[in-house]
Amino acid sequence: MPGDRKKILVLFAHPAQERSEVNKPLFTACLQHCDVTAIDLYREYPTFHINIDKEQQRLKEHDVLIFMFPLYWYSTPAILKQWQDLVLEYGFAYGADGHALKGKTFLCAATAGGSETAYQKEGYNHFSIRELLQPLEQTASLTGMNYLAPFVLFSSRNAVEEDRVNAHVEQFRHLLTALADNTLDIEAASSMPVLPANISDLINAHPHD
Known part of the structure; x- marks a missing residue:
């Protein structure tokens, strides 16, 4: 029903948290x-022994899934790949009877x-962030989730010195609230290369279906 609050699951993966200035x-x-x-x-899983049943139950109980991570070699840190490989099983996340994630939102x-x-064709890395994360976008497609453009802080190594962290965290709070309130313009957020720095540009006045 419109107006129902959405439950959000954030999976945080940072293998070097002692050096994290933004993700923490x-x-x-x-x-x-x-x-x-x-x-x-x-x-939760220091030895990478993922509790599949526990993680699948978490997915069932939430409406929005967020992977939070620093970009490592143009992809996610290893434990997120391990999580995907084990948790997103045939018959649960995809396949003839695998509908557990259908209709959920993922970013x-x-x-x-x-x-x-x-991060563009003519740039140092030759591809945009969204292009580099296309395996995750296809995972969303295969499992029936609505894939939103990534929420990214670029030049993160300089973010503290340039006093950009607090503003980014505040925008992330706005994003979480809009997702929970069901007021984020999902169609617009799905079509962008990355989500805008000002999340208010994507927020509707009223909840939607």
Whole structure:
């Protein structure tokens, strides 16, 4: 029903948290949000032995799935791949009887050390962030989830010195609330290369179906 609050599951993956300047405050914002279940995968599974039944139940109980991570070699940290390989099973996430994720919303909240101009065809990395994350976009397609453009902080290595972290965290809080309130313009958010720095541009006045 329109107006029903959405439950958000955030899976946080950072293999070097002692050096994290952006992801840790983002994760703290998740822990403080009443509509969010925030899981630190490296803390929960230090030996990579994923509890498949537990993770599948979490997915069933939530409407929105967010992967939060620093971009490592143009992809996710290893534990998120392990999680996908084990949890998104045939018959659960895809296949003839695999409809558990159908209709849910999925996005990535990522940080990238390089600048936004570096992530384009003519740039240093030759591909955009959305292009590099296409395996996750196809995973969303296969499992019937609505894939949103990634929420990205570029030049994250300089974010503290340039005093950009607090504003980014605040925008992430707005994004979480809009997802929970069901007021985010999903169609617009799905069509962009990355979500805008000002999330208010994507928020509708009223909840939608």
